[in-house]
Amino acid sequence: MNRRLLIVVAVALLLLAALLTRGFGLFGGKGDANLTLYGNVDVREVAMAFRVPGRIADIAVEEGQRVRRGQPLAILDTASLDARDGEAAARVAQARAEYAKLQNGSRSQDVGQARARVAAAEAGLAAAAQAYDRRQPLLAPGAISREVWTQTVAERDRATAALAEARQALSLTQAGARAEDVAAARAALAAAEASAKSVTTDRGDARLLAAVAGTVVTRAREPGAIVAAGETVLTLSIDRPLRVRAYVAEPQLARISPGMAVVVTADGNARRYHGTIGFISPKAEFTPKTVETQDLRTDLVYRLRIIVTDPDDALRQGQPVTVAVPDARPAAD
16 A cells, blocks of 8 residues: 555656656757747837927927827027028018129110220320320420420320220220129129028028927927027827837747737736837847846847837836747757
8 A cells, every 4th residue: 555655656646757857858949939028118208399499489288198100399589590690681682683684785875985994095195295295396495394294295295094994984884893703793693692591591490490290298388488599398208110129039039020910918907919020239238227038137138129010108117028039040059
């Protein structure tokens, strides 16, 4: 009787040992396909700010409100931009008029005026030449003084120079502006137009539009506040697509690959979410403190990104989650 009892106890112990060791390592064990990973719902936010400084005139959204891409969020007061816009328009008009003036050349009235000056200079030179010819024979016998003769020569020389100047002015008037002057006026016009476009761009940047679809999580400023360029006014949370940042231990790295299906669960949430592995980091890192594995070991891990295909509002950014990879490759012996 005692022998039979001993046999029963021995068989029971063998069955228990086989159950605990998965058939003494001959069945299952490391070859189990299921792989469990741990991570957090990725926190993705974008800080919305004006590109130009100014006073906030209005903010159209509240914290917790969902917004679509391109939706107006806030606007700056544009009084200063209105003044800059008028000034830029005036500079463009002035530069355009100057460029047209040089490009069109001299008016017929300008040419006629220059010709009249040439005629007047020619008449003046003729009179001075006559005085010179008349007084030259009188110089030798002493009929005129040396001072009078010196003045006569000077008047003839001045008249000659005046005629040369008038003819050069006529030539310039007929030729029009130099090519360099036209090019400079063209460049000045382009600069004025670029300045006007800059003001137009600043006016557009005075309206803050949602860069992405998401949820307003922070309203950092209120209407009436003076903000600098780049200063955060609103913060948007990007919740679609929803991503999970998880980590796989180095010995398990060969068991997964991008494209594998996963199941995501969260504490206190009975729903099972589905997703795919979209990215595996090419370099190792140490387990972050926010990811607690079952044995709490700090070991080399590889970060991976999981795209959840059927998210809902129950999954919150930063929330710890468990990721099961049912089709993971068997572990090596």
